[in-house]
C-alpha cells in the first residue's frame with residue numbers, strides 16, 4: 158500500500174481501497190462472500206440459522222409474520238435474552254471467563270466473570286421482584302456507566318420487565334418526560350457518577366424529576382460517589398446494596414414470548430417530543446447477536462471495547478446484548494477520554510489488552526487534533542479490528558484511525574444503523590469487504606436497502622436519494638410506545654410497505670453506500686441524536702423568548718453543532734447575559750448535549766408566505782454561505798439583515 162503524503166489535498170482525494178489483510182481474513186468468522194447471495198435467496202432461513210445458535214425454551218413455529226408495517230419474528234418462540242447473555246455461558250469453561258471488565262473514571266476497576274454476572278443479575282432480579290416489579294412492568298434506569306447499569310438491564314430482561322434507560326447526561330425534566338411516557342414503576346439511579354473529575358449529581362436530578370412522576374413507587378440508588386447519603390427518602394428510596402443483601406442467588410428466567418416487550422429507548426424525532434422506540438425479545442436478540450458476531454468478528458479470547466454510553470442504542474446492542482449473547486468479554490468505561498489526560502482511551506486499551514475498539518467519528522477527530530503522541534505512548538498492538546458509528550466518518554479521520562490506532566493492520570468497519578433498526582444494517586464484513594474510507598460499504602446480508610427519489614423510483618448509481626429498507630429484519634422497531642399513529646406516519650407513510658430511514662444516501666458504481674446525513678430536523682451533535690424542534694421547544698419555554706428556530710451547523714469536531722435563531726419578546730434586549738440564560742435553560746430542559754453553541758438574536762425569522770420558517774437559509778447564514786433560493790420568502794429583507802449581522806463572522 159502506498160503511503161499517503163498526509164497533505165490536505167491528498168487526503169481530500171482519498172480514494173484508496175483496503176482489502177481485508179490476509180492475516181485477518183484467514184481467521185475471520187465469516188469469509189465466504191456467497192453469504193450475501195444465500196441471504197438474498199432466503200432471508201428467513203438466513204436469520205433462523207443465527208436463532209438456532211441461541212437458547213429457546215420453545216422453538217418458534219414460524220420465522221416471520223409480515224403484515225406491513227407490523228412484523229413478528231420467530232413467532233411462537235419462547236426465550237429469554239438474559240438467559241442467552243448469561244446462563245447459556247455457564248455450561249462450559251466460559252463460566253470463569255471475564256464477561257464484563259469495568260473501569261471507573263477515578264481509576265478503580267472490576268472484572269465480573271460470567272458466573273459473577275449471573276449471581277449479581279439474579280440477586281438484583283430478586284430485589285426488583287421484592288419491590289413488586291412484575292412481567293410487563295416498566296423500569297426506568299438513570300445511571301452512570303457503572304456495572305450496575307448492565308446488571309439492572311439484564312435483571313429486568315430476566316423477569317420480563319421492560320427497561321427504559323435514560324442517558325445520565327439528560328436533565329431532570331427530560332427524565333421526567335420519559336418516565337411518565339412509559340409509566341415506569343421503579344427508577345434505578347445512583348448518588349452520582351464521575352465525569353472529567355467531577356461528580357454528576359444524578360440523585361439530585363432524579364429527585365427533581367420525581368415531583369411530577371407519580372407512577373414511580375420505589376427508587377433504587379447505587380452508591381457510587383458517596384455524596385448523597387443524607388438524601389434518601391424514607392419509604393421510597395432504597396440502596397442497591399441493601400436491596401440485594403440476602404436475596405437468593407438464583408432467579409428463574411421468565412419464559413418470554415418472542416414478541417414480548419424487551420425495552421423502550423427514547424430517541425429524538427422531528428417533533429419536540431421524543432419517541433419511545435419499542436424493541437421486542439426474540440428478533441432483537443437475534444439481530445444483536447448476529448451482527449456482533451459477524452461485524453466485530455467476536456472470538457473466544459477477544460477483549461471487546463465499545464466506548465459508547467449505554468444510555469444510547471449503541472451501548473444497548475454493542476456493549477450489553479450483542480457481545481454478551483456471544484459470550485465475549487465486554488469492556489465498559491465510566492468517564493471522559495481526557496481524564497486525567499488525553500491518553501486515557503489508549504491507557505485502557507493497553508491495560509486490558511483490548512482487541513476490538515468501537516467508537517465514534519467525533520471522538521476520532523478529537524484524538525486527531527490532540528495529536529499522535531498520546532496513542533504512541535501506549536502499546537496498542539493487541540488491537541485487530543476497529544469500528545466507527547454515529548455519523549458519517551470523513552476519509553481523513555478514517556485513515557488517521559486506521560494508521561495511528563490500528564497501526565495499519567486493523568480493518569475499520571463503519572457501521573450505519575439507528576435506534577429504530579436495533580442493530581447494524583450497513584457495514585463491511587471485515588473478512589470479506591474491501592473498505593473505502595468514508596463509505597459504510599454494504600447492507601448486512603439479509604438487509605434489503607435501496608435509495609429512492611421523491612416519487613419512489615430507485616435513483617441509480619451516483620445519485621443522492623432517500624435510504625429505505627424494503628424488507629423486515631429481526632431487530633426492527635415494532636412500534637412507538639403509546640403512539641402507534643406516529644409509528645405509521647414517521648416510518649411507513651412515505652413509501653408503501655417500506656421503512657423510511659430519514660437518511661440521505663447514494664450508492665456508487667461499485668455498490669458501496671455513502672451516507673449523506675439526515676433529511677429531517679434531527680441532527681447529530683458529537684454523534685448524539687438531537688431534534689432541532691426539541692431545542693426550539695426548550696427555548697420558547699423561556700419567558701423571554703417569542704420565537705426560536707434551530708439548525709445543525711457543520712462543526713469540525715462535533716460533526717454538527719446546535720445554533721439557535723431567537724426572537725425575544727418585546728422589550729427584552731439580546732445581551733450576553735440573556736444569551737447565557739437561554740443556553741442554560743436548554744441545558745435544564747434537555748441536558749448539556751443540547752446546549753446551543755451560538756444564539757443569534759433577530760427581530761424576525763425568515764418565513765415563507767405561508768409562515769414556514771426556512772431553516773435552509775438559516776443554515777446558509779450560520780455557515781457563512783451565499784444564500785440559496787430566497788424567492789419563496791415573505792420578506793427577503795429579514796434574511797438579508799441576518800446575513801449582514803452574522804453571516805460574515807467566519
Ligand code: 7RM
Pocket residue numbers: 424469470471545546547548549550571572573574575576577597658659660672674675681684685686
Ligand atoms: C447508532 C446510532 C441514527 C442516525 C442515523 C444516521 C446517523 C449512525 C452512521 C450514521 C453515517 C454511520 N443511532 N448515523 N451511524 N451516519 N454513517 N456509520 O447512531 O439513533 O442515535 O442515530 O445516526 O443519520 O439516522 S441513533
